[in-house]
Amino acid sequence: MAAGRRVDGAGGAGRLCRRHHGDEESGEGGRSDARPPGGGENGGGEGGDDGGGGSGRGPAAVAGDVPREYLGAWEGEVLLDGESIGARRRVEVRPGREGETITSMWWVLPEVMCVSDGELISAEAGLVLEATLREEVSQFGSGCRESQEQRLSFEDGELLWSYEPDGLTAELEPAPVDVGGRAVPPEQVGVREPDEDYGEGMEVRVEIARAAVGEPAVSWEMSIGDVACTWVHDVVAGDPGDDTRW
Numbered sequence: 001m002a003a004g005r006r007v008d009g010a011g012g013a014g015r016l017c018r019r020h021h022g023d024e025e026s027g028e029g030g031r032s033d034a035r036p037p038g039g040g041e042n043g044g045g046e047g048g049d050d051g052g053g054g055s056g057r058g059p060a061a062v063a064g065d066v067p068r069e070y071l072g073a074w075e076g077e078v079l080l081d082g083e084s085i086g087a088r089r090r091v092e093v094r095p096g097r098e099g100e101t102i103t104s105m106w107w108v109l110p111e112v113m114c115v116s117d118g119e120l121i122s123a124e125a126g127l128v129l130e131a132t133l134r135e136e137v138s139q140f141g142s143g144c145r146e147s148q149e150q151r152l153s154f155e156d157g158e159l160l161w162s163y164e165p166d167g168l169t170a171e172l173e174p175a176p177v178d179v180g181g182r183a184v185p186p187e188q189v190g191v192r193e194p195d196e197d198y199g200e201g202m203e204v205r206v207e208i209a210r211a212a213v214g215e216p217a218v219s220w221e222m223s224i225g226d227v228a229c230t231w232v233h234d235v236v237a238g239d240p241g242d243d244t245r246w
């Protein structure tokens with residue numbers, strides 16, 4: 001799964017268009033009414049160059065206040081009253097103690113991506129986190145919440161995430177790509193010029209890089225006449241062993 005952002009890094013999914021011989025710029029995109037919880041930069045921890053399957057469990061090192069079974073990278077669909085709302089959630093959990101940042105979290109919809117850091121508030125009944133927004137990519141400022149309390153609990157091999165004010169939940173499973181692992185299948189890497197006819201005088205170029213979760217993976221360039229538009233997409237989830245999943 002990849003989320004688009006403007007190439008100037010100013011937020012706002014969609015495209016940045018530049019005229020080759022002028023100063024004019026314009027950004028375009030859609031609008032979303034979604035108001036997801038704050039969804040940090042790419043989480044801590046290390047992974048091999050090829051990612052590998054995430055186990056959802058951390059190393060044998062001391063995890064501080066975080067139970068070992070919580071450690072690792074987790075992914076799943078976000079639900080409301082048991083029904084999918086079309087959003088994906090990725091949570092990376094690392095060792096730490098109360099008052100420390102122990103999670104990096106991604107929330108992705110077609111119109112918005114929220115990335116947040118989670119500070120451990122309590123580990124007495126599951127994990128209670130204060131999530132603080134680090135990065136927002138949205139069309140027309142659809143918006144991510146700046147901060148809010150979220151909860152994690154562990155049950156039957158799954159990490160259960162919840163945001164109680166809106167009744168949102170997610171049953172997260174171990175991610176195919178663990179913390180720090182590369183998510184883009186190697187078969188997809190390279191530069192492509194699509195065969196489709198996009199119209200007279202229009203040129204399209206797509207470049208795919210072997211990126212890790214949270215890094216830019218796809219650059220999509222389109223030009224016609226003296227106007228060029230570029231989208232840059234960060235990869236949020238993937239499976240290096242399956243070139244249909246990322």
